Amino acid sequence: xxxxxxxxxxxxxxxxxxxxxxxxxxxxxxxxxxxxxxxxxxxxxxxxxxxxxxxxxxxxxxxxxxxxxxxxxxxxxxxxxxxxxxxxxxxxxxxxxxxxxxxxxxxxxxxxxxxxxxxxxxxxxxxxxxxxxxxxxxxxxxxxxxxxxxxxxxxxxxxxxxxxxxxxxxxxxxxxxxxxxxxxxxxxxxxxxxxxxxxxxxxxxxxxxxxxxxxxxxxxxxxxxxxxxxxxxxxxxxxxxxxxxxxxxxxxxxxxxxxxxxxxxxxxxxxxxxxxxxxxxxxxxxxxxxxxxxxxxxxxxxxxxxxxxxxx
Ligand SMILES: Cc1cc2nc3c(=O)[nH]c(=O)nc-3n(C[C@H](O)[C@H](O)[C@H](O)COP(=O)(O)OP(=O)(O)OC[C@H]3O[C@@H](n4cnc5c(N)ncnc54)[C@H](O)[C@@H]3O)c2cc1C
Numbered sequence: 001x002x003x004x005x006x007x008x009x010x011x012x013x014x015x016x017x018x019x020x021x022x023x024x025x026x027x028x029x030x031x032x033x034x035x036x037x038x039x040x041x042x043x044x045x046x047x048x049x050x051x052x053x054x055x056x057x058x059x060x061x062x063x064x065x066x067x068x069x070x071x072x073x074x075x076x077x078x079x080x081x082x083x084x085x086x087x088x089x090x091x092x093x094x095x096x097x098x099x100x101x102x103x104x105x106x107x108x109x110x111x112x113x114x115x116x117x118x119x120x121x122x123x124x125x126x127x128x129x130x131x132x133x134x135x136x137x138x139x140x141x142x143x144x145x146x147x148x149x150x151x152x153x154x155x156x157x158x159x160x161x162x163x164x165x166x167x168x169x170x171x172x173x174x175x176x177x178x179x180x181x182x183x184x185x186x187x188x189x190x191x192x193x194x195x196x197x198x199x200x201x202x203x204x205x206x207x208x209x210x211x212x213x214x215x216x217x218x219x220x221x222x223x224x225x226x227x228x229x230x231x232x233x234x235x236x237x238x239x240x241x242x243x244x245x246x247x248x249x250x251x252x253x254x255x256x257x258x259x260x261x262x263x264x265x266x267x268x269x270x271x272x273x274x275x276x277x278x279x280x281x282x283x284x285x286x287x288x289x290x291x292x293x294x295x296x297x298x299x300x301x302x303x304x305x306x307x308x309x310x311x312x
Contacts, residue, residue: 021279024303025304027283028283028304029304030278030283030303031285032058032061032286032287032300032305033060033062033063033284033286034060034289034296035063035066035286035288036063036080036291037065038065038066038076038079039291051291052084052088054297056088058307059089061091063092063093064092064094064120065094065095067095067096067126069127069130071126074109077094081094081113081118082116091120093118093121093159094122095121095122096109096123096152097124097126097148098138098142098143099128099129099138102138102141104140106141106142106148107155110155110156110158114155119156121161122161123145123149123152123161123190124163125148145185146185149162149185149188149190150188152189153189160189160191161194162186162190162192162194163195163196164211165182165195165241166198166207167196167203169241170240175210179211182214183214183216186216190218192219192221194286196223196240198223198242199242199243199269199273200243200245201276201280204277205277205280221284221286222282222284224285224287224288224299225288226266226269226287226288226299227248228263228292229262230252230255230256230262231256267298267299271302274299285300285303287299
């Protein structure tokens, strides 16, 4: 006997059932953070500040500014963070890496942040400088993020975030060794981890289970990357070890020259991702904004974030 559906309606009625996702009004407002990169020229600086001003009313918990490979953006990162501290209502966080600097030099940068009133550091090992295949610690430098976290603790009572890798860091000896490194960074004094971006929510949710089983209790905040340029995402993901699922490729198929449709697709993909995470109980999200506000604003809105109303 042929068990397959004999007509369209039967096929629809015998397919797997998927429940509705909860609506934001039934869920607590999410805690958000936004990541920016320091601008290279005046035009990009103006774009960044338009982005910051657009996202500021959403009152994120913090906004972070990345640190270019090998400390190449040291002064631009510092200037952007200092301006955020001085001219906005936002809480800035400065990314800091171990690459290409002695401990004393890294400590000086951290000390300068402390003196500028910056209390949150995203502590990272950093990637090998351009041209170097593998990471070599600087002689006299902090070898890895765990050491940097300890060094920062000696300088001041910083709020420290560290990186986490749901799909395992590309240089890790094994998934368990990678998890052990994450636990050591948190035990050394970090208060949260922010993940590398991912697209399959199952990968992240399984990673949370593994973190919990390893005794980690700090939040492992999902890093959300709204994709607007699929070609450059593919290139970047190959370097940082994030997988790009086939289904995502299919969604962007044929849209290389069609920016508007790409943005609609990007918003839909990211909205679906965050809503599934939210339905699974996650209520903290870190957005890789790429210094463009619109997708992040829309997705944060879908999560239930609304502009803070000024008192009075
Ligand atoms: C949220 C986020 C923000 C980032 N921002 C920046 C930025 O602003 N600037 C920048 O340059 N990079 C940035 N990165 C990238 C980061 O610098 C790289 O992924 C880097 O290769 C690892 O940094 P980490 O702090 O995770 O390193 P660590 O935690 O020190 O190490 C990463 C992994 O490498 C392995 N490992 C480390 N040390 C050893 C060892 N001694 N023996 C064996 N295995 C070891 C472990 O598996 C470990 O989990 C960011 C990454 C994330 C997730």
